[in-house]
Amino acid sequence: MGRFYPDSKVEIQGLSARFYDNLLNTASLGAYSSFIKKAIRQMCIAPDDAILDFGAGTGRNALLMNSYLSGDGEVLGLEISEEMLIQFQRKTENFNRINVLDQRIDQPFTLDRKFDKVFISFVFHGFPLEIQKNILRNAANALKLGGQFIMLDFNEFVTDETPLYFRIPFKIVECRYAFEYVERNWKQIMSEFGFGGFTEKYFLRNHIRLLTAKKESNETSYDIPG
Numbered sequence: 643m644g645r646f647y648p649d650s651k652v653e654i655q656g657l658s659a660r661f662y663d664n665l666l667n668t669a670s671l672g673a674y675s676s677f678i679k680k681a682i683r684q685m686c687i688a689p690d691d692a693i694l695d696f697g698a699g700t701g702r703n704a705l706l707m708n709s710y711l712s713g714d715g716e717v718l719g720l721e722i723s724e725e726m727l728i729q730f731q732r733k734t735e736n737f738n739r740i741n742v743l744d745q746r747i748d749q750p751f752t753l754d755r756k757f758d759k760v761f762i763s764f765v766f767h768g769f770p771l772e773i774q775k776n777i778l779r780n781a782a783n784a785l786k787l788g789g790q791f792i793m794l795d796f797n798e799f800v801t802d803e804t805p806l807y808f809r810i811p812f813k814i815v816e817c818r819y820a821f822e823y824v825e826r827n828w829k830q831i832m833s834e835f836g837f838g839g840f841t842e843k844y845f846l847r848n849h850i851r852l853l854t855a856k857k858e859s860n861e862t863s864y865d866i867p868g
Contacts, residue, residue, distance in 0.1 A: 652768030659725035697765035701730035
């Protein structure tokens with residue numbers, strides 16, 4: 643399957659997808675594993691939460707979120723990479739409250755229930771603005787009133803004002819959409835889709851942010867034009 647957004651770097655395929663967790667661990671010198679555990683702990687997951695995981699990857703995050711759930715909670719992942727889907731299913735096959743669908747998050751979709759939380763981790767920054775708005779609409783549609791959209795991604799910053807230790811790898815690794823993403827006011831944009839009550843947690847000297855937004859209104863239909 644070809645990439646939907648050739649200029650993006652968040653659509654992981656082939657060998658990179660097949661060994662994705664190992665690559666992350668190696669590139670971060672083992673730090674990523676403890677970082678993602680800490681970030682998910684900050685989500686304040688309730689035992690009975692129904693969580694929708696946008697761009698669910700290999701299932702690593704789903705398993706971490708599931709560790710905070712009781713028998714009444716559930717995690718549903720949405721993923722399109724065949725290699726990632728295989729890994730997700732393999733990792734979670736013994737957990738009947740964790741499931742995954744082959745589903746794009748950038749296009750309209752309808753599920754048969756609403757969720758308490760929608761989580762997206764290091765995916766959002768890799769899309770053009772109009773597609774990011776589609777993802778926000780999908781998140782609003784999928785959430786219960788009062789539910790939370792939780793985004794773990796880069797914080798907002800001016801790239802050329804960041805320290806060299808961060809700026810150089812960021813410029814080498816990231817796509818052009820990421821440079822646009824970090825300079826936008828996401829709380830203002832998200833408020834246009836019925837989100838408010840923002841809270842933030844920061845990591846890596848404030849370069850990474852866990853942004854939580856509450857769905858505050860059901861009055862608007864967040865329909866995506868066909």
